[in-house]
């Protein structure tokens with residue numbers, strides 16, 4: 001494995017009852033980068049993120065490889081920040097005790113030292129009066145504080161990878177921004193790569209270095225955020241961007257992606273996005289495109305060379321003014 005690759009995912013497949021929800025996904029996570037995984041609901045983002053941790057739901061069949069397999073070193077080399085902080089914290093122990101226990105689960109340090117590290121970790125994520133607040137229980141924390149505490153927990157043992165699965169969904173917009181900033185800062189400070197699952201292109205733009213755009217269990221476009229967002233080569237990426245309010249550019253209605261993604265068991269023939277794609281043509285309805293290199297990125301689209309610039313016009317033209 002090249003030295004600039006921390007995790008290598010190849011041909012990942014995750015199925016339930018024989019129906020694949022993730023369908024042959026390959027990508028790398030590089031050291032210290034922020035890799036956003038973006039796409040609409042049901043694209044397979046959470047399943048993919050959880051596969052990195054060896055935490056797929058019961059009943060799932062997993063194929064392909066994730067190398068190295070860090071699942072046995074959860075909490076030490078790889079850690080999760082879930083959507084719902086309460087699911088990551090025990091309700092019956094003070095938050096500081098839980099962080100101290102996390103330290104002592106991987107390092108031989110005294111209780112006093114572990115405790116001091118827990119308080120310092122809470123302080124670093126911006127928990128006010130950390131020495132005192134460490135003695136409080138999760139239910140005594142606000143939603144934003146709980147999510148910060150989980151970030152402190154995920155980073156306290158300085159892992160190589162932090163996986164954050166829609167970590168701010170439960171928060172109001174202002175807190176979302178603060179928590180994402182803290183998550184990025186702490187991951188960077190401990191030298192961890194951050195895999196950030198989101199459905200929000202604004203979050204990708206503001207917080208990620210590279211982006212993996214997913215649709216119907218596959219990679220549509222993978223590359224540097226600046227490259228991909230300034231000139232998307234897959235119509236689906238353009239559609240996600242067109243849906244951002246700031247890209248409405250004086251239109252009276254916000255352009256939106258028409259239709260909804262297919263369910264895993266009900267994929268169309270050919271490219272899964274073809275029924276919603278303004279550029280869909282014959283090959284798109286017959287043959288599923290494989291990712292290929294184009295402009296410093298990978299794109300899985302038969303029509304990538306025909307995507308206009310700016311690509312969001314593809315969707316804006318479809319809307320009545």
Ligand SMILES: Nc1ncnc2c1ncn2[C@@H]1O[C@H](COP(=O)(O)OP(=O)(O)OP(=O)(O)O)[C@@H](O)[C@H]1O
Pocket residue numbers: 016021039040041042043044045046047048057058059199263264
């Ligand atoms: N426990 C499960 N049992 C059966 N099918 C599942 C299960 N978990 C996920 N799936 C299937 O896999 C698909 C992808 O799930 P996943 O949670 O990865 O989507 P996602 O991209 O993270 O979307 P969301 O933003 O809604 O969380 C789901 O739409 C569903 O069809």
